[in-house]
Amino acid sequence: ELKVEQNPLFLSMQEGKNYTIYCNYSTTSDRLYWYRQDPGKSLESLFVLLSNGAVKQEGRLMASLDTKARLSTLHITAAVHDLSATYFCAVAPKDSNYQLIWGAGTKLIIKP
Amino acid sequence: DGGITQSPKYLFRKEGQNVTLSCEQNLNHDAMYWYRQDPGQGLRLIYYSQIVNDFQKGDIAEGYSVSREKKESFPLTVTSAQKNPTAFYLCASSFTGTQPQHFGDGTRLSIL
Numbered sequence: 001e002l003k004v005e006q007n008p009l010f011l012s013m014q015e016g017k018n019y020t021i022y023c024n025y026s027t028t029s030d031r032l033y034w035y036r037q038d039p040g041k042s043l044e045s046l047f048v049l050l051s052n053g054a055v056k057q058e059g060r061l062m063a064s065l066d067t068k069a070r071l072s073t074l075h076i077t078a079a080v081h082d083l084s085a086t087y088f089c090a091v092a093p094k095d096s097n098y099q100l101i102w103g104a105g106t107k108l109i110i111k112p
Numbered sequence: 113d114g115g116i117t118q119s120p121k122y123l124f125r126k127e128g129q130n131v132t133l134s135c136e137q138n139l140n141h142d143a144m145y146w147y148r149q150d151p152g153q154g155l156r157l158i159y160y161s162q163i164v165n166d167f168q169k170g171d172i173a174e175g176y177s178v179s180r181e182k183k184e185s186f187p188l189t190v191t192s193a194q195k196n197p198t199a200f201y202l203c204a205s206s207f208t209g210t211q212p213q214h215f216g217d218g219t220r221l222s223i224l
Contacts, residue, residue, distance in 0.1 A: 004154070033212060042202065043155075045212035088154060097209030098143060098162060099170065102154030 002027045002093045006103035014111055016078050021106045023072040023089035031092040032072050033100065034063050036085045043088065046074075079110045114139045118203050118216035124224045125190065125197060133188045133219045135203030144186035145204040145213060148172060155202065161186055162209070190221065198222050 003026040013019055023032070034046040047056040049065035049072060056063050060083065062075045072089055086107045090100040116137045125131045137144065143162050147155040157170030161180040175194025180186055186205075190197045200220050204213040 009152075031210060040218075042215040042217045043204075043213075045214070048212055090155075092210070098145075098160050098168075099157055100155075100213075102156070104152065104154045 002029070002091060002101045004089060004091050004101050004103040006087075006089060006106050008106060009104060010107045010109075012109045012111065013079055015080055018078065019076050021074040021076075021087055021108070023074070023091075023103055025070050025091045025101070027070075028067075028094040029070070029091045030067070030094055032065055033090045033092075034072070034074055035088045035090065037088065037105070038085050046087075076108075081110050081112055084108055084110045116203055116205055116214055116216035118201075118219050120219060121217070123219055123221045125221060126224050128192045130189055130191050131221070133190070133201055133203075133221070135186045135188065135216060136184055137186075137203075137205045137214075137216075138184060139205055139214060140183075141205035141207050141214070142183070143206045143209055144180065145206075146170075146176070146178065146186070146188045147202045147204065149200040149202060149218075158188065158201075 005024045007022050032049045035043040037043045047063040052067040054065045060077045065072045086105045088105045089103045119134045145160040146158040149155050156172050158176050159178045161167040164183050177189045200218050202218045203216045206213045
């Protein structure tokens, strides 16, 4: 059974600081997704990572994937208040076209 | 604008009652999904549909039913057999199983 673990589950940080969210998964996968959710709102797709060593960047967010270590990271550079949200990773089990296994989410609070 | 519309935003269920959550999309996506989100947890897949007139159970299908008679619509019925239905329900769609999923704004279901 594929399990996805995110850590930390909660993170409070100051504006301007850097930090990394980790997403570990337990079995082979070839696709990993990062989503953002604002409180009480829907989810927004941030990144799709499809191969070992893949790196995607959008603004102050950068995501990477190491399929050998079964690890993805979401790095936040010089955090700003608008990045406060809950971030989820979701992993597709190998040979699964439609099902995703989701992490519990990392609630990120960025203080001015 | 293209998107996914879920209704109602809030729904209350009485004991022994079936309720239906609506999900409509105009993105021309073939695949549609229903997820359940509980506080502090990741999303769990209830049902998904790859094409019209076809759907598959996800991880927590017991107590739920769906239909896919039209490409645009994927309603979810929460039956009286679902003993703990209080949760946030999210509908999503995608072109294929590997493309990022687009989400609706969700329906919050509570027990009266």
